[in-house]
Amino acid sequence: MADAHGHPTGNRTPPIADEAAVVQRAASGDRTAFAQLMEHYQSACYGLAWRLLGDADQAADATQDAFIHAYRAIGSYRGGVFRSWLLRITANASYDILRRQQRRPASPLPDPDEGAAELPDPLAVDPDAEAGRAEMYRQLERALAQLPEDQRAAIVLCDVYGMDYNEVASMTGSALGTVKSRIHRGRMRLRELLSEHRELFNR
Numbered sequence: 026m027a028d029a030h031g032h033p034t035g036n037r038t039p040p041i042a043d044e045a046a047v048v049q050r051a052a053s054g055d056r057t058a059f060a061q062l063m064e065h066y067q068s069a070c071y072g073l074a075w076r077l078l079g080d081a082d083q084a085a086d087a088t089q090d091a092f093i094h095a096y097r098a099i100g101s102y103r104g105g106v107f108r109s110w111l112l113r114i115t116a117n118a119s120y121d122i123l124r125r126q127q128r129r130p131a132s133p134l135p136d137p138d139e140g141a142a143e144l145p146d147p148l149a150v151d152p153d154a155e156a157g158r159a160e161m162y163r164q165l166e167r168a169l170a171q172l173p174e175d176q177r178a179a180i181v182l183c184d185v186y187g188m189d190y191n192e193v194a195s196m197t198g199s200a201l202g203t204v205k206s207r208i209h210r211g212r213m214r215l216r217e218l219l220s221e222h223r224e225l226f227n228r
Contacts, residue, residue: 052102059096074091074119090118117196167218177211179199180207190204
């Protein structure tokens with residue numbers, strides 16, 4: 026999901042109608058069903074890769090790699106929350122890119138104002154509220170970009186994408202205690218970084 030400025034938001038993408046049946050058809054080789062799933066979750070996967078990598082082109086590459094892997098692996102899919110399964114593949118594809126670089130991303134997270142923007146309906150959107158929300162996302166992304174890579178990944182997976190500690194541990198290949206520590210330290214650091222903009226988050 027993205028806001029009016031083309032910026033990925035933290036809203037969780039809901040399942041598509043009759044998702045279990047669509048997944049089953051995709052697992053049986055139905056390419057149309059697979060394409061329907063990928064189109065539905067494309068924004069969620071790209072948003073995750075974008076936040077983990079901090080680079081639009083690399084996020085697009087990671088998303089494409091994830092979809093290729095998902096296509097090859099969906100025949101062995103054994104149930105569970107499909108969204109989590111696909112996001113786990115996307116996170117792993119992002120980590121593969123980071124490992125190939127063997128360094129932290131050099132570029133900052135993209136400016137939320139960049140990219141194609143959809144004009145909001147003036148009858149449906151409060152311009153002041155929209156501006157405040159855009160500024161809140163901007164400050165949050167800038168603060169996330171200042172966290173160490175491991176803390177940022179854990180925070181994004183848990184607090185933005187709603188995964189529990191066990192899922193984050195599995196996805197990052199880390200011990201449960203390590204994940205809890207990263208999230209705790211990351212949240213504390215975010216509070217410090219955002220302290221000057223507290224009014225944006227208390228609306």
